[in-house]
Amino acid sequence: MTDSRRNFLKAALAGAGAAALSGCTRLSQKPWVQDALGEVENLTRRVQRVFAGGHALATEYKKSDIAPVFRANGTLNPSTDEYAAHAATGFRNWRIAVGGLVEKPLSLSLDDLQAMPARTQITRHDCVEGWSCIGEWTGVPLAPVLAAARPKPEARYVMFFCADPMGNLPSGEAAYYYESLDLLEATHPQTILAYRLNGQVLPIEHGAPVRLRAERQLGYKMAKYIQRIELVENFHRFAGGKGGYWEDQGYSWYAGI
Ligand SMILES: Nc1nc2c(c(=O)[nH]1)N[C@H]1C(S)=C(S)[C@@H](COP(=O)(O)O)O[C@H]1N2
Ligand SMILES: [Mo]
Secondary structure, three states, rough: OOOHHHHHHHHHHHHHHHHHOOOOHHHHHHHHHHHHHHHHHHHHHHHHHHOOOOOOOOOOOHHHHOOOOOOOOOOOOOOOOHHHHHHHHOOOOEEEEEEOOOOOEEEEEEHHHOOOOOOOEEEEEEOOEEEEEEEEEEEEEEHHHHHHEOOOOOEEEEEEEEEEEEEOOOOOOEEEEEEEEHHHHHHOOOEEEEEOOOOEEHHHHHOOOOOEEOOOHHHOOOOOEEEEEEEEOOOOOOOOOOOOOHOOOOOOOOOEE
């Protein structure tokens, strides 16, 4: 592990301790949060062994670089009654299931996610359609969330299943937007489950209540409207088998920038 990585983890752990001492009781009341922070280092070490690559950071920008209006793309409001009902109640009952190849499946509310230490990053979003936009994203790093679920040794990819229907699969079954990352990208410090944009509650057009930010990747990797996260050995059995909605239409699975 590099020094910067070790320092990042130390800072994350120290931050959690300080928050508990300063009276952030919601954090200390949730034993799984504490467990998660203890597990991040184990998970990261394992990931670094599997993938020889690193965790170099994407460029972060200044407040003054933030675009006045962040462009929205793809689904702008999922068309199901179920999503509309969640939106009408401010996503109070929204849950994100974390399952698949894990020892401890989780079902996380927005409160659960917001009780974990947050990260804020000002980054540039690049869409393959040829536009970019700088925005400030706040959310919980995915690494401690995955660590809390205790991934099994066979887990290699993280799948994100979304609430927006995208038409039908050849089988006639409804297709929903979905995406996947390998564990290296999933545990990168700038990979977060974002619930705020530019200091405001995440708007519906940008993926409310929770969307992925994976800052070294192109826009289509960053699933909006996340309902389920699943750890898998490979993604061939899902939908078109290519690891994502756009990948199934021919885009490349690896979309690093
Ligand atoms: N669930 C879902 N996630 C999605 C999409 C989508 O249509 N549905 N579009 C993708 C694409 S192509 C881009 S560029 C970004 C757009 O994010 P934005 O609307 O916040 O700009 O979301 C990505 N994630
Ligand atoms: Mo995109």
